[in-house]
Amino acid sequence: xxxAVETLNPTRVRLTVEVPFEELKDSLDAAYKKINQQVTVKxxxxxxxxxxxxxxxxxxxxxxxxxxxxxxxxxYTEAVNEGELNVLGQPExxxxxxxxxxxxxxxxxxxxxxxxxxxxxxxxxxxxxALEVSDEDVEKAVEQLRERFASxxxxxxxxxxxxxxxxxxxxxxxxxxxxxxVAEGVSYTIGSGELLDGIxxxxxxxxxxxEATFTSxxxxxxxxxxxxxxxxxxxxxxxxELPELDDEFAQMASEFDTLDxxxxxxxxxxxxxxxxxxxxxxxxxxxxxxxxxxxxPIPEKLLADEVQTRKHNLExxxxxxxxxxxxKYLEIQGKTAEEFDAETSEQAVKGIKTQFVxxxxxxxxxxxxxxxxxxxxxxxxxxxxxxxPDQFAQAVVEGGQVPMLVGExxxxxxxxxxxxxxxxxxxxGELVELEDDEDVAEEAVEAAEGTTEAAADAAEExxxx
Numbered sequence: 001x002x003x004a005v006e007t008l009n010p011t012r013v014r015l016t017v018e019v020p021f022e023e024l025k026d027s028l029d030a031a032y033k034k035i036n037q038q039v040t041v042k043x044x045x046x047x048x049x050x051x052x053x054x055x056x057x058x059x060x061x062x063x064x065x066x067x068x069x070x071x072x073x074x075x076y077t078e079a080v081n082e083g084e085l086n087v088l089g090q091p092e093x094x095x096x097x098x099x100x101x102x103x104x105x106x107x108x109x110x111x112x113x114x115x116x117x118x119x120x121x122x123x124x125x126x127x128x129x130a131l132e133v134s135d136e137d138v139e140k141a142v143e144q145l146r147e148r149f150a151s152x153x154x155x156x157x158x159x160x161x162x163x164x165x166x167x168x169x170x171x172x173x174x175x176x177x178x179x180x181x182v183a184e185g186v187s188y189t190i191g192s193g194e195l196l197d198g199i200x201x202x203x204x205x206x207x208x209x210x211e212a213t214f215t216s217x218x219x220x221x222x223x224x225x226x227x228x229x230x231x232x233x234x235x236x237x238x239x240x241e242l243p244e245l246d247d248e249f250a251q252m253a254s255e256f257d258t259l260d261x262x263x264x265x266x267x268x269x270x271x272x273x274x275x276x277x278x279x280x281x282x283x284x285x286x287x288x289x290x291x292x293x294x295x296x297p298i299p300e301k302l303l304a305d306e307v308q309t310r311k312h313n314l315e316x317x318x319x320x321x322x323x324x325x326x327x328k329y330l331e332i333q334g335k336t337a338e339e340f341d342a343e344t345s346e347q348a349v350k351g352i353k354t355q356f357v358x359x360x361x362x363x364x365x366x367x368x369x370x371x372x373x374x375x376x377x378x379x380x381x382x383x384x385x386x387x388x389p390d391q392f393a394q395a396v397v398e399g400g401q402v403p404m405l406v407g408e409x410x411x412x413x414x415x416x417x418x419x420x421x422x423x424x425x426x427x428x429g430e431l432v433e434l435e436d437d438e439d440v441a442e443e444a445v446e447a448a449e450g451t452t453e454a455a456a457d458a459a460e461e462x463x464x465x
Contacts, residue, residue: 003079010114011299015091017079019104024067031066060100068095068104076108086113088302111299116360119293124422126285128278128432133270141266146245149253152238158205159237161191165203166235171218171228180221181228185235196230206234220323278426279434283444286419287354296353306348307341351449358411358445365417369409374402377409377442408449412442 001023006014032051041049041057054063072093080087091110098104152164159165165188171181190200196216206212211233218228243249250262315326324332330340361367382392396402419441424432 001075001078003082005083005085008109010297011302012109012111013083013085015076015079015083015085015108015110017075017106017108019071019075021099021102021104023075024071024104027067027071028063030070031063034066035063064098064100068098071104072106075104075106079108080110085110087111088113088299089305111301113356114297114299116294116296116356118357118360118364119290121290121293121418122421124286124289124293124418125425126282126289126422127425127427128281128285129274130426130428130430131271131274131278131432133267133274137270138263138267141270142245142263145253145262145266146242146249149249150240150242152240155237155239156207157237158207158210159190159203159234161200161204162189162240164189164238164240165206166238167203168233168235170231171223172231173218173223173226173228178221178223178228181218181223189240199230199232202230202232203234206237208234208236210234225328276440278432279440280444282422282424282432282434283415283419283441284447286422286424287415287444287448289422290357290418291350291353294353294357296356298349298352302352303345303348306352307344310344310348354445354448355407355411358414359407361414361417362410365414367410367413367417369406369413373409373413374406377405377412380442381405408442408446411445411449415441415445 001017001019003015003017006016008014032054035054035058036049037046039049039054039058040046041053044050044053051063076091076093088111091108093106093108095104095106097106155163167186167188169181169183169186171178173181186195188195188199188203190203193200196219198214198216202212202214211231213229213231215227216230218224218226243252245259247258250256250259254262254265256262256265311326314329319326319329330337333340335343378393378396379389382389385392387395396405419434424434426432
């Protein structure tokens with residue numbers, strides 16, 4: 001077999017391959033055997049039909065077509081290996097010559113991973129938010145905890161903001177009560193904004209047994225998006241009472257004996273959260289600066305496939321779980337289809353660049369992924385997908401996605417190397433010492449590549465199948 005490589009552009013090549021006919025012998029034998037099992041010829045037992053009879057009855061061309069289809073993947077792979085190509089996706093194959101008994105010639109155009117020169121990333125400098133927790137932040141956290149321990153007591157007065165009312169609802173569109181437009185015994189906190197627009201004004205001022213009608217756009221159900229006439233009847237009114245902020249509350253709501261101890265713990269938790277947010281911010285901003293430094297040509301077909309995959313995952317998984325169509329989502333976001341397509345393409349370009357650049361750093365720094373690191377990554381992914389680790393692992397293995405997860409871990413390690421070399425300061429001008437947290441780096445990489453949902457969705461699909 002002879003092969004030659006022609007570079008069409010930095011991300012695409014054309015392979016020209018010539019195969020002597022004798023190298024098709026195994027595929028020809030397999031073709032005759034396969035046809036033998038599929039056809040019946042009078043006077044011959046099934047599977048025992050001579051090759052010359054098959055040629056006469058069904059045509060030599062059918063045999064050659066079967067043999068070539070069988071042999072092409074092998075010869076293509078040999079040509080790729082011979083040319084030392086790092087191919088992406090499936091090739092576009094064109095058979096240019098097929099002379100029975102003499103020669104098979106074909107071309108294959110395919111995207112290849114571009115050669116990338118890794119820039120000097122030691123000079124990267126980024127600014128992140130300062131790690132500050134104010135007294136106001138602590139008070140807000142304690143107040144949120146206090147809200148969780150609020151109690152409700154029935155009252156004989158008109159409903160007011162903050163009260164919890166039990167209500168019955170009935171929605172009509174064009175004068176007809178909707179089949180799914182009736183609800184009874186609904187608990188609602190006035191002012192929470194968790195139900196229909198206009199309901200707060202309708203129930204405020206009503207006592208138990210009171211009734212009001214208002215117009216609102218339905219947020220779900222069979223008449224989603226339509227204007228409906230909604231009748232609301234108040235069954236009960238209850239006032240929310242918050243516990244006193246004292247040591248007794250601290251003992252009831254936590255493992256601490258005093259309110260001061262509870263506040264100190266809240267401050268510590270907030271500092272930990274902000275420290276994690278600061279690390280995430282540093283990873284993301286260092287990655288952005290790294291991508292600005294690197295020249296990365298993007299394969300057109302790979303980009304088109306990536307855009308399509310992102311749109312599919314959004315439309316059929318994320319939006320599907322929320323009961324939204326793509327058109328409704330765009331309406332809520334206030335975006336046109338053109339703006340959405342442009343944004344998706346921009347995100348896809350960033351994802352591809354991230355993968356190419358970090359993979360190159362993985363090779364340059366000779367970074368490896370051990371079993372423990374892969375297991376930890378798999379456990380985290382399983383938790384985010386809502387599946388058990390065993391279910392997720394099985395789905396990943398059966399779906400052939402283990403190399404993808406290995407790549408994610410490796411790229412996370414590569415980004416951690418870049419962050420370690422970078423200078424990170426906060427908004428106060430103070431140098432920030434970040435802990436070596438590869439999990440945070442992995443999450444930053446996943447967010448940039450857009451793989452966070454993709455792997456979980458694919459694993460979920462496999463699990464459901």
